[in-house]
Amino acid sequence: MTNMGHPAKSTRQILPFRGVYALLLLLVALPAMPAYAVDLAPHTAHYTMKLMSARSGSNIESASGDIVVRWERDCSGWAMTNRTIFRIAYAGGQSIGFTIDAATWEAASGDDYTFLVRTAYDGKEVERVEGRARADGKKRYVDFVQPSKKRLDLEPETIFPMQHTAMVMNAARAGSTFVRAAVFDGFTDGGSQFVTAIVGKKISPEAGDMSRFPELRDLAAWTVSLAFFPQDANATEPDSEIGMQMMDNGVAAWMDMDFGDFRLRGELDRLDIHKAEVCR
Template identity: 30%
Template sequence: MVEDGSRKVLALMVAAMLLDAGLVARAEALAAKEPVKLVAHRAVYEMTLDDARSASGITGIDGRMVFEFTGSPCDGYSLNMRMVTQMTDTQGQTNMTDLRSSTWEQGDGQKFRFQSAQYLNDKLGDVTMGRAFRASPDAGVKVKISQPAAGELDLPAQVLFPTQHSLALIDAALAGQSLFQARIYDGSEKGRKVYDTTAFIGKMIKPGTDSDKLEPAAKEKGLGDLASWPVSIGYFEPKGGDLVPSYQIDFRLYANGVSRELLIDYGDFSIHGTLTSLEYLKTAECHPAP
């Protein structure tokens, strides 16, 4: 049961890709008709078990996730993540899982590279590596996987890469939509998984509404002075007809792109992420062509 839990925790890395920096920053920039500048940052979250059903076989989760986002429309967007957790089962046995992920996405969404590795008790397990591309913005997606086994996938044109999805989500919010559905490819599940997603976008929470409830790291970086939005995204198996998602991630997204109040629900257990450290990173100036 613990190994099954580890595989599900790997999905957190997929979900977390959707926390791309600058999501709401783009919304505000578009509203002001100014060029978009995605915010580069490094955030650290303390990961703990929120709830677990007896069927999960899990009694405790304790660890840390480091999330680093950099890039621009000119250079593309890079996301590096590492999450180390200790999972305890009902018999008291503890296993340490070390998940590492790195992706790069071209600014126009035509190229995407991904690689990830999972260690269990310091022993290397699954390794995934590949790339995806489309010949034009409206073309279908061609995926070439090099690890764990060579393979190719042909995906329809409507499939979005992670940052593409983030930008489309903002456009939906600007249009006044509270519901946005899309298909996402991010290289998860050995590079062979495409998820149907449904995102719910809540109403804007005005600056200063709950500044007194922020963690020290959030207060120090002025998150309380920014507008924020509650977002909930469900991930479904394609054409599965399931009413319940494979997993769901809820988070609070701030106007500079930083997220807090993470909650990842896998059905039989859920994980909570608390922001403990936040650093803004320098990025090269970008002046994309109109």
């Protein structure tokens, strides 16, 4: 599991709907479908994060923060930005602040993906990951610009974040409960991860209690649990896990993030649905 001594692992799962994200190695009988085949809503969402629990011996006394995620769509693809700010306080008075800024673009065709992810501790940038990933027939690869120039071959079945979101949504609507995928999101300078998604039963609008948000109150939802596994084919334990309530338009109503040493809860408190371009 992750710990605060390993920033690459600790920060890569902070972001929701990355996190919510790519999927192709389906163990359910669903055909591959483009992201436009489901009604994913372009939107800006703000989440407030609070500490749910901390492992005994972690010395974590408190943790809190904010996440702002924005999905924008035109007929060429999806642009996504994500800003996460949170602070962890430890016993003895020490604390550290994290800021993660991510900007990505994914082609509607699913064959092109660009990314820039910056991580800062207490205002000082400590990591920058930038590059471009391609899907060319059966071949998948990524060219990194930062932190160093290199090319990596990806798993042949790898897809990108919005494809993952669309496929999880399709699985939920079809009543499927298990999905597995090779995922590349560019949040570290490594390759793909394997992600499993466990989809719960459909939640009716009446049971979902989203009355605070007019855009969501009439929508069904599903509880989704995502587990992120390392590239090691023999790995049996995930690096980290995220649980969420996924609305029928792709918006997350809440999320629980498990980093091993601690768990954070993110609650949706502001939402703006954007007008989508009509694509033919």
